[in-house]
Amino acid sequence: MGNHFIAKNKTNLFYGLLMGGLLFLLNWLELRFVIFDHSFEIYIGAVAVIFTLLGIWLAGKLTRPKVETVVVEKILYNEPGSVFVLNEKELAATGMSKRELEVLQLMAEGLSNQEIGARLYVSLNTIKTHSARIFEKMEVQRRTQAVEKAKRLGLIP
Amino acid sequence: MGNHFIAKNKTNLFYGLLMGGLLFLLNWLELRFVIFDHSFEIYIGAVAVIFTLLGIWLAGKLTRPKVETVVVEKILYNEPGSVFVLNEKELAATGMSKRELEVLQLMAEGLSNQEIGARLYVSLNTIKTHSARIFEKMEVQRRTQAVEKAKRLGLIP
DNA sequence: GATAAAATCACCCGAAAGTATGAGGGTAAA
C-alpha cells in the first residue's frame, strides 16, 4: 500500500521535498541577510525570479509536449483516361519474346539489372543477356533509348 | 473559456495547489516549533507560489508546439488531352533549375551524358554534375528512375 | 525424336554512369 503510493507519486514527492529544501535554504539565507535593512526587496525579487524559473522548469517536466499536426498533401499524378493497350503489331515486328518484354517493363520502371534479376529470380548475367537481345531487337544502344522507343511504339505503358 | 482553461491546465493547477498546500504545511510547522514572527515567511511563501504559477503559465505560453507532419497522398488525374503542359507546381517542388530540366529532357530522349554535353556545348563532367544534382532533387539513384518519375510528375512530355 | 527458339548462366573487357569533393566565376537577394 504505502510502497505503492510512494512509487506512484515518486516524482511528486521529489518535487515537494525539493521545494521544501528550497524554502529552508531561503530561510537560512534570510538569517544572513536580515541584518541589512534594504535586503528585503532584493530577497523578494530573488524569490520571484527563482520560483518563476522553477515554475517554468516544472511545467517543462510535468506537462505533455504540445503537438501541432500539419497535414501535407502529396500529389500523385496518373492518367486513367488512356488505358494501355499493347501494340501487338509493333511487338511482333520487334520479335521480342515474353521474357524480354518483361525485362523491358522493369527497365522502364527504372530498375537496375541487378534489381530486375532479383525481381525475376534469375541471375544478373541472365538479365544482361536479355537486355543485350532487347537492344539488338529494338536497334538501340542504351536502356534509356530502349525505354523511350518502347513507350513510343506502345510496347509498354 | 474559463472551463476550457481549467480543463487544459488541470495538471498545472493541481501541482500549483499542491505546492501551496506544502507551503502552508511548512509554515504551520514553523508556527509550532519556532518563535519568530511568521508573517514574513508567509509572504515569501505566497510570492513563491504566485511566481511558480506564473512560471508554469509562462512556460505554457512560451513553449513552441512540436510540429508533426502527416503526409496525405492525393491522386490527381491528368487530362489525356495529349498536349503537354509542364506541371509548374511539381517543378517548383523539386527545386530544379532551368539547365537541369534541360539535361533531364535530353536524358529522357535516351542520350548519353557525352551526347548531352555535345548538344549543350559543355563538358561531360558538367553533365555529370548536373545529373547528380537532378538525382538528388528528384530523390532517385539512376537516370532511368529520374526519367520515369519526371514523366509521371509532368516535368517532361 | 530432331530442330529451333527461348531461357538460363558464366567470364572478360571496355565504356558509360554515378559518387565524392573541390573550385572558380556569375548573378541576385538579403
Added chain:
DNA sequence: TTTACCCTCATACTTTCGGGTGATTTTATC
C-alpha cells in the same frame, strides 16, 4: 557586402552497363 544559388569544369574512384563469346537446359514445334 555577404550569402546563396547556379553553372561550369576537374580529378579520382567505384559501380553499372553493354558488347562479345560460349555454354547448358528447357520448351515448343514439326
